[in-house]
Amino acid sequence: MAKLDLVEIFKKRTRHPFRPRASHVIDKLFPDFEPFLAPQGSLLAGSCQFEAKKLFLIAQQKPKPEDLQSKEDLKKLNYGMLTSDDHSYILTVLKRARASDPENTFVFSIIDTYGADISMYSAQRFQAFFIAHLIREFLTLPLRTISLILGEGGSGGALAIQVTDIRGQMEDALYATAPPESMAAIVFRDPTRIEDALTILKPTARDLKDLEVIDRIVPSPQDVTDQQETAENIRQFLSKAIRDLSRSRINKLIKKREIRAKQYGVSKGSGRLYDIKRYIEKPIKKAFRKPPPDINIVNYTSLIDVADDYGNFQEIETDTEFVQCGAGQGGSKTGKGCGKLIPLKSLLDNFNVCPECGYSYTLGASGWIDCLADTGTFHELYRNLTVDQLLEEDAITDYYRDFLARQEGRSHFEESLVVGRAQIHHFPVVMAIGAFYYCGGSMGVVFGEKFRRAVDLAIQENLPFISLCCSGGARLYEGISALMQMVKTIESVNRLKRHGLPYLSILADPSAGGAIASYAALGDIIIAEPGALVIFAGPRVMEARGFEVDETMVRSHHLHQISKEIYQQLDYYHDIRGIQEICERKDMKLCLAKYLELYNRTSFRPKRRAKKKSKKMLIF
Secondary structure: OOOOOOOHHHHHHHHHOOOOOHHHHHHHOOOOOOOOOOOOOOEEEEEEEEEEEEHHHHHHEOOOOOOOOHHHHHHHHHOOOOOOOHOOOOOOOOHHOOOOOOOEEEEEEEEEEEEEEOOOOOOOOOOHHHHHHHHHHHOOOOOEOOOOOOEEEHHHHHHHOOOOOOOEEEEEOOEOOOOOHHHHHHOOOOOOOOOHHHHHOOOOOHHHHHHHOOEEEEEEOOOOOOOOHHHHHHHHHHHHHHHHHHOOOOHHHHHHHHHHHHHHHOOOOOHHHHHHHHHHHHHHHHHOOOOOOOOOOOOOOOOHHHHHHOOOOOOOOOOEEEEEEOHHHHHHHHHOOOOOOOEHHHHHOOEEOOOOOOOEEEOOHHHHHHHHHHOOOOOOEOOOOOOHHOOOHHHHHHHHHHHOOOOOOOOOOOOOEEEEEEOOOEOOOOOEEEEOOHHOOOOHHHHHHHHHHHHHHHHOOOOOOOEEEOOOEEEEEHHHHHHHHHHHHHHHHHHHHHHHEEEEEEEEEEEEEEHHHHHHHOOOEEEOOOOOOOOOOOOOHHOOOOOOOOHHHEEEEHHHHHHEEEEHHHHHHOOOOOOOOOHHHHHHHHHHHHHHHHHHHHHOOOOOOOOOOOOOOOOO
16 A cells, blocks of 8 residues: 555545445455344344355444435435444343354454444433443453454454454554544544544544554555455455464453453553663654644543533532522533522532432532542552653653643642542442543543552452443543553452442433443442433534534433433343343432442351362372
């Protein structure tokens, strides 16, 4: 493939209208492909034989030009994005694959999507939960798995079926935390600044191979429309992947998935050799690096466009006597709340909820700690962990540093996740609390690493784990590393469950983006506060993309009502149970204690394995 700059690759190759689609690859490589009765639209699923192995195929399909005769066609095909129905069916396919001979069965997924479907239809059917459960399934599936980014990989829609044993990407394909238009709109407030967005996202196969997000780069033909050469290159990739995986036992592959997930976002090497290398490289890189011009740092940090001033409430000094319910910063009217003057002490004593009408302001991490933990029992851990300790220096732009500097003073904490040991009505626990007033509670590499370490502590101390989600999504300034924290936190939850430890997940307002599509959706019990926004993509993004929005349908009360119907649709929802309970902030501590008491009385702690008795040598 001729060398092109990033924008040319994106416009002339990745988004080329006649670029080969998944169906073209299937037709060329798998003549005996037997399609399953998947939902009509963007999902292709089926099975075939390939090199004497049974292959379960899961593929995303962007619409072809001939498919698009009208606007209705585009709506129906949904730009190639998978709905909750599609994700449900993929779980069914994987369940079917589990029943096959593990030594002769492979799962091969092909990714080509802007992201996951963000319509109200999918949002009301727990789209984010499906993404979390799919990632979890791919991490634990007792089969050999392979994936390929064929054209475009976007956000959780791609990640849901990409976390495999061997991961490939076409040389001219792009894989990013968000589509570049969305990234530009969120960070620059200008969707046309695609070049600047791509520079930050670093979505190329070479970039992602360096970060170990993918393993292999598949050559692309000179002619981007050449289906035959594309298919032949994929055939070679798939054949080699199958041969290589066949040499490894499945249990070892599952262990490798776990190890790989733990390492996401911890790219900085240590030791004398690394220090010398940085000393030599630093001035050279700074001399030639040309960052995007005129970048405008704004307080929007997530893929789903939930601002970090969401809730329009900042902590007020306690000497202020009254607060007008519903008034935002500087007394601005939000159109919410009862408008009454509320004594400040009454508001703070009620954890930022109006005692008159129940209107709630977003609660910071310190407020949630006061709300949930016994007084004086919370001991913060890993407070001083920073991005500088985890990422190489050239991965942290000056603009990212400037953005982080702007967060100073917004929160009592140094990052968007606060973890520590605590007691809840005398029950010892480990807690992970989202800090919304720091970077909008966005998930970055420090967030994921702190979550992992907190889980490690819970396992070591044999303690229940409590998480509170209060997040607006992934931290786009960290690129794909931020997206991969979804995998890291899910892997951590898997280990909690494997050790038989209780995990209670609280959904605060807002619970959105990568957080709700990962660890927050996997609690043994999921509790939400009243009125919490629980959604993968925010209402403004949905409206910007032409989707109808009724925000009340993606608030916790409505989703809790839908959750009651799940037991009548278990074939659809699989292990997803939605939101089990709605609880007001003032009662949340007692609610947690109720479940901790249940676990305690039923002796949740796993039995220790008896040590094997050593055989004594008999001497005659």
